[in-house]
Amino acid sequence: MLWGMVSAVVPSEEIRAAYLRLSRAWQTRDRTAVEDLISFGAYVVWIGSDPREWWHGPQGVVANLAHLEELPPYRLEIDPAEVVAYACGDTGWAVGRVRLLFDGGAEFVLRTTGVFVIERGHWRVAHWHNSIGVRNEEAIGVALTTSIQRTERAVRDARPDVETAAAPDGTVTVMFSDIESSTVLLERLGDTEFVQLLGWHDAIVRDAASEHRGYIVKSRGDGFMIAFASAAFALRCGSAIQQRLAGGYDGVHVRVRIGLHAGEALRHSDDFYGRTVVIAARIADLALGGEMLVSELVYELARGLGTFRFGEPRTTDLKGLEGQFRVYPVDESLDADAT
Secondary structure (H helix, E strand, C coil), rough: CCHHCCCEECCHHHHHHHHHHHHHHCCCCCCHHHHCCCCCCCCEEEEECCCCEEHHHHHHHHHHHHHHCCCCEEEECHHHHHEEEEEECEEEEEEEEEEEECCCCCCCEEEEEEEEEEECCEEEEEEEEEEEEECHHCCCCCCCCCCHHHHHHHHHHHCCCCCHHCCCCCCCEEEEEEEEHHHHHHHHHCCCCCCHHHHHHHHHHHHHHHCCEEEEEEEEEEEEEEEEECHHHHHHHHHHHHHHHCCCCCCEEECCCEEEEEECCCCCCHHHHHHHHHHHHHHHHHCCCCCCCEEEHHHHHHHHHHCCCCCCCCCCCCCCCEEEEEEEEEEEECCHHCC
C-alpha cells in the first residue's frame, strides 16, 4: 500500500516565482536566463502555439530559443496574482495568462502551463505549453453551456414578472454577468473558500443592483440576470460591479463578464423571454473577463449622456440569431455615480 506515502499537493510560491522569472526572461529576451530555467532531462518538452512548435529534449528546446531573436518588437503583460502554482513532492506545475503585444498592433492572449521538477537544487521546466484560446464552436463545432446560458434557460422556464423593472414605454435593459474561469478559482481555492468568494461576489452584485434600481431576475451560482428601467442605470451598475471587484478577493483576482441589451418587457411574450434575453446572454458570452459589452441599441441610448466612454465596435455573429450584430466595449464610466 503506497497511497499513504504520496506527497500532498500544496500551493507553491517557489514554482510561482520560477514561472514569473521565465516570463520576465522572455520579456527581456534574455536567452541565458531562459536556458537556465529549462530541465537538463531528456524528458523536457516545449510546445508553442504554432502546430509545428513541438520540441523534445534539452538540445532541441534550447536550439529553438532562436525565437527570442526572430520575434518582432513586443512586450508581455502578466498579472502575478493570476498565476496559480502547486507542488507535489519534487514535481509541480503552474498556470497563467500572458498578454503578448507587438509593436505593429497585433495582440494575443497566451494561456501558458509549465510542469516543473527539482534539478540541481532549483525548480526547472520539464514541460511548457503555450496556447491561444479558440472558442469551442470554432475548435470542435460544439457550443458548451456556460453559466450565463444556464441562467438564461432558468429565466425562460420561470418567466418571472419584470414589469416593475420596465421604463414607462415598456422597455427594459437586461444585464447578464458571470465570473470568468470560476472552475479554475474553485480548484485554486477549494470548496470552502470558493463558497466564501461567491458570497463576496454575490453581495457586491446585489448591492450595486440595489443602488442602481436593478431588479435581480435570476441568480445561478456565479451568474446573474438583472433588469433595469434605463440603459444608464444598467451601465452604472455594471461599472460599479467591475470597479468593486477590481481589488480582488483576499489577493485573488476575480474577473466578471457583463453583457447588456435592451428590449420590450412583456411579461408573457416570447419577445422578452426569447430574443431580448438571448441577445443579452450571447453578448455577455462574448465578453472577456473584466469587460462589459453592450448592444448597438444600448450604445445609442447611452452615448448622448456623456458619462460613458466606449471602445471601437466589433461586428459579430450571435449563436442562434440571424444576421450580424455590432457590440461596443465600455471603456470607462465618467459618472461618479458608478463608484
